[in-house]
Amino acid sequence: xxxxxxxxxxxxxxxxxxxxxxxxxxxxxxxxxxxxxxxxxxxxxxxxxxxxxxxxxxxxxxxxxxxxxxxxxxxxxxxxxxxxxxxxxxxxxxxxxxxxxxxxxxxxxxxxxxxxxxxxxxxxxxxxxxxxxxxxxxxxxxxxxxxxxxxxxxxxxxxxxxxxxxxxxxxxxxxxxxxxxxxxxxxxxxxxxxxxxxxxxxxxxxxxxxxxxxxxxxxxxxxxxxxxxxxxxxxxxxxxxxxxxxxxxxxxxxx
Amino acid sequence: xxxxxxxxxxxxxxxxxxxxxxxxxxxxxxxxxxxxxxxxxxxxxxxxxxxxxxxxxxxxxxxxxxxxxxxxxxxxxxxxxxxxxxxxxxxxxxxxxxxxxxxxxxxxxxxxxxxxxxxxxxxxxxxxxxxxxxxxxxxxxxxxxxxxxxxxxxxxxxxxxxxxxxxxxxxxxxxxxxxxxxxxxxxxxxxxxxxxxxxxxxxxxxxxxxxxxxxxxxxxxxxxxxxxxxxxxxxxxxxxxxxxxxxxxxxxxxxxxxxxxxxxxxxxxxxxxxxxxxxxxxxxxxxxxxxxxxxxxxxxxxxxxxxxxxxxxxxxxxxxxxxxxxxxxxxxxxxxxxxxxxxxxxxxxxxxxxxxxxxxx
Numbered sequence: 001x002x003x004x005x006x007x008x009x010x011x012x013x014x015x016x017x018x019x020x021x022x023x024x025x026x027x028x029x030x031x032x033x034x035x036x037x038x039x040x041x042x043x044x045x046x047x048x049x050x051x052x053x054x055x056x057x058x059x060x061x062x063x064x065x066x067x068x069x070x071x072x073x074x075x076x077x078x079x080x081x082x083x084x085x086x087x088x089x090x091x092x093x094x095x096x097x098x099x100x101x102x103x104x105x106x107x108x109x110x111x112x113x114x115x116x117x118x119x120x121x122x123x124x125x126x127x128x129x130x131x132x133x134x135x136x137x138x139x140x141x142x143x144x145x146x147x148x149x150x151x152x153x154x155x156x157x158x159x160x161x162x163x164x165x166x167x168x169x170x171x172x173x174x175x176x177x178x179x180x181x182x183x184x185x186x187x188x189x190x191x192x193x194x195x196x197x198x199x200x201x202x203x204x205x206x207x208x209x210x211x212x213x214x215x216x217x218x219x220x221x222x223x224x225x226x227x228x229x230x231x232x233x234x235x236x237x238x239x240x241x242x243x244x245x246x247x248x249x250x251x252x253x254x255x
Numbered sequence: 256x257x258x259x260x261x262x263x264x265x266x267x268x269x270x271x272x273x274x275x276x277x278x279x280x281x282x283x284x285x286x287x288x289x290x291x292x293x294x295x296x297x298x299x300x301x302x303x304x305x306x307x308x309x310x311x312x313x314x315x316x317x318x319x320x321x322x323x324x325x326x327x328x329x330x331x332x333x334x335x336x337x338x339x340x341x342x343x344x345x346x347x348x349x350x351x352x353x354x355x356x357x358x359x360x361x362x363x364x365x366x367x368x369x370x371x372x373x374x375x376x377x378x379x380x381x382x383x384x385x386x387x388x389x390x391x392x393x394x395x396x397x398x399x400x401x402x403x404x405x406x407x408x409x410x411x412x413x414x415x416x417x418x419x420x421x422x423x424x425x426x427x428x429x430x431x432x433x434x435x436x437x438x439x440x441x442x443x444x445x446x447x448x449x450x451x452x453x454x455x456x457x458x459x460x461x462x463x464x465x466x467x468x469x470x471x472x473x474x475x476x477x478x479x480x481x482x483x484x485x486x487x488x489x490x491x492x493x494x495x496x497x498x499x500x501x502x503x504x505x506x507x508x509x510x511x512x513x514x515x516x517x518x519x520x521x522x523x524x525x526x527x528x529x530x531x532x533x534x535x536x537x538x539x540x541x542x543x544x545x546x547x548x549x550x551x552x553x554x555x556x557x558x559x560x561x562x563x564x565x566x567x568x569x570x571x572x573x574x575x576x577x578x579x580x581x582x583x584x585x586x587x588x589x590x591x592x593x594x595x596x597x598x599x600x601x602x603x604x605x606x607x608x609x610x611x612x613x614x615x616x
Contacts, residue, residue: 054462058323059473068471074460076326077473079349082319085311089323089331090460092307093279097462115319118312 019047025069032232034222035063037189038131039070041199042102045206046073055098056090058083060112062104063137081112084119087126098209100127106136109145109171116175123180123214127205130172130217133224134243141227145169148242153227168246172219176253182213184253188221190236194249201251213255221247258439264404264431267439268334268360268424269294271408272306276445277358278329279307281320283339286372287428288362291334304445314339318346318359325355326472328451328459330412334360336428337378338369340386347421348387351489352474354458356415358408359393360424362431365597373597374428376519379574382425383548390486392493394422394500395547397518401435403545409440414500416454418492425547427570429520429599493549502545503554507533511540513613514558516579517568518544520599525568527602532609539609547575552582559583564613568605569593588613 021043029035046055052073059067061080068075078086083101091099108116108130116128135153136142142155148168150159160168176184183205187198198220205216221243225235262270268291272280282292292310300306307324311317317333324331335343340361350357361382365375380386382395394414396407407424415422451459456467463469476482504522507529508514515525522543532539542558544551555578559565564587567576573591580589592608594600 052463053465056327056460056462065475068469068473072469073463074469075471075473076323076460077353077471077475078322079319079345082315082322082346085316085319086323086326088309088311088316089279089281089320089325090327091323092309092320093324093327093329093331094461114312115316118316 019043021047021052021072023070023072027070028066029063030226032223032225032235033063034133034189034220035131037195038129038198038220038222039067041189041195042129042202043071045199045203046071048203049206051098051206054096055100056094058087058090058099058101060101060103060107062107064102064104064131065138067102081107081110082115083107083112084115084124084126084128088119088122088124091124091126095125098127098206100129102129103131104137105130105132105134105144105146109169113171116171117178120175120215120217121178121180123182125209125212126215127202127209128215128217129202130219131222132219132247133222133227134168135224135227137224137227141229145171146247148246170247172217173252175217181215181217181253182255183208183216185217185251186219186221186247186249188239188249190223190239219247221249257441260437260439261434262401262437263290263434264401264426265290265362266294267401267404267437268408269298271405271440272332273298273300273304274440274442275409275412276304276330276443277306277332277412278445279309279324279331280333281309281311281317281324281331282333283311283314283317283335285336285339287364287374287431288334288336288360291360306445314342315346318343321357321359322346322350322353322355325350325357326353326460328455330446332358332360334362336362336364337366337375340378340381344381344387347393348385348389348391349474350421351391351393352389353472354419355421355472356412356419357421358411358415358424359421360426363425363427365595371597372428374520374570374599375595375597376427376521376570377572377574377595378425379547379569379571382423383550391489392548394418394420394496395425396422397425397545397547398430399519399522399543401430401433401437404430405437405440418496420492425519427520497549497552500546501549501551503551504543504545505554506541506543508540508542508558510538512538512562513564513566513609514562515539515541515566515568515605516544516555516575517541518547518575521568521570524600524602525605528605528609531602531606537609537614544575550578550582555579555582556584559585559587562587564588564590566609566613567591568600570599571595588616
């Protein structure tokens with residue numbers, strides 16, 4: 001007896017499907033980039049919590065500026081660095097919604113340093129997803145506040161020099177010091193196990209919003225193989241060997 | 256019964272916001288308008304109408320908080336003074352680019368730089384010409400009394416929502432700080448979420464509804480041809496404003512041989528100057544633009560055919576005078592008289608300027 005394909009493609013045989021919270025739009029991200037995975041796990045959390053109709057995202061300026069094309073939720077696109085202020089404005093008039101910002105290291109830790117500090121300090125009831133890949137991806141690979149010492153970028157062609165450029169910024173640790181943050185964690189998505197941990201962290205962050213606990217901050221140490229000018233596989237290796245010692249994974253604060 | 260009170264201009268802005276059903280005020284302290292937020296914090300409207308009041312960490316943050324609340328279809332506002340408004344220009348161009356309605360109040364002080372905390376009208380350019388990057392305009396209302404500080408809050412929101420465009424009340428330190436009799440507006444309830452959904456379902460952020468695709472508030476368009484189409488749409492909107500929503504006041508213009516063009520505090524001082532002129536036998540009137548954008552172009556053109564000369568009086572080095580000169584339809588002298596840097600002109604100075612710069616020239 002032969003089994004045909006149509007007999008296999010049945011609801012009861014499905015072991016995996018794309019969450020409907022992700023749209024069918026083709027993502028513009030480079031192959032190997034972490035953004036796609038992070039988008040997916042946020043979308044899955046939104047689906048699993050059943051909050052698609054109650055979630056409002058705020059996208060940044062940077063590679064993920066077009067995040068609104070990929071997650072099927074209401075979105076505001078903010079000016080560079082201002083996402084936490086925009087999210088504050090939304091959350092204050094919609095206190096029962098799940099409001100989150102999605103920001104890169106240039107957006108959040110450089111130009112938006114003031115906005116993120118004060119949103120966290122006020123304990124805005126929002127989630128912040130912070131993609132740290134130690135480089136400005138969209139503008140062509142310039143130095144970010146989180147760029148490592150010695151790291152070559154378009155604006156540190158001889159490597160980041162502490163005397164010239166200052167030091168890599170551990171903003172996440174700073175934000176954990178503020179009384180308004182309830183949950184501050186650092187994750188990655190370079191292995192299936194890490195993807196699962198990152199997803200659990202994002203889920204916890206959104207659950208905190210449900211409980212009105214204050215600001216939840218999830219940093220994802222990420223790769224930018226295009227900006228780093230290496231292959232995706234080499235990028236993962238470079239991240240583990242160079243980024244993790246400076247930006248160690250794990251919960252920094254959980255109250 | 257209408258409530259009549261003796262109040263300060265800045266306090267009236269706060270009271271009018273509560274009464275017109277404003278949903279959220281986000282602000283940052285700066286002289287000479289700090290009473291706006293102080294009054295709101297004292298009044299605690301969140302207990303009364305549910306209005307949100309929040310002190311932000313900067314003007315950058317407050318205008319972006321306004322952007323967030325406005326993106327939800329809510330009536331959101333902020334107030335500041337000149338240096339703070341300069342900081343807000345980024346947010347204002349994003350609001351205009353995302354077609355978001357909101358109300359911004361500028362109680363102008365003298366500049367440039369940190370300048371002075373005294374009244375001035377030197378923000379005309381940054382208010383009426385866009386101010387930030389890109390081709391856009393704010394709707395700009397210029398109150399000349401504490402009563403108009405009350406009236407223009409509701410009007411500003413009405414126009415902002417009519418055109419889905421930010422509106423600005425361009426006051427100055429005189430109007431903000433002085434006390435006058437004011438008839439306060441009746442209370443209007445805040446819009447319910449159902450009312451907002453009815454008006455703004457196709458753009459406002461609420462959380463994605465099952466019956467519609469998700470809403471995105473953005474000013475980004477990577478395809479330049481589409482951006483050009485969008486910019487044409489904005490220009491059409493500005494044309495409609497010019498056709499339908501120009502506001503101005505003519506004072507003693509019927510028999511006038513000369514006119515002052517002045518707005519806000521300067522127009523009040525010009526009223527005394529008109530009286531002094533007429534005592535001397537010089538027939539002078541005032542054209543007071545109420546909307547500085549859209550500007551009363553047709554009225555300038557019409558009056559320029561009637562009078563022998565125009566003197567603009569501004570508490571600036573001469574900004575609005577450029578728009579007056581652009582719109583005169585006759586070969587008559589158009590001159591500017593201004594005191595600035597926080598100095599207020601006297602009626603006598605204005606009369607003298609008219610005699611020297613226009614009549615005797």
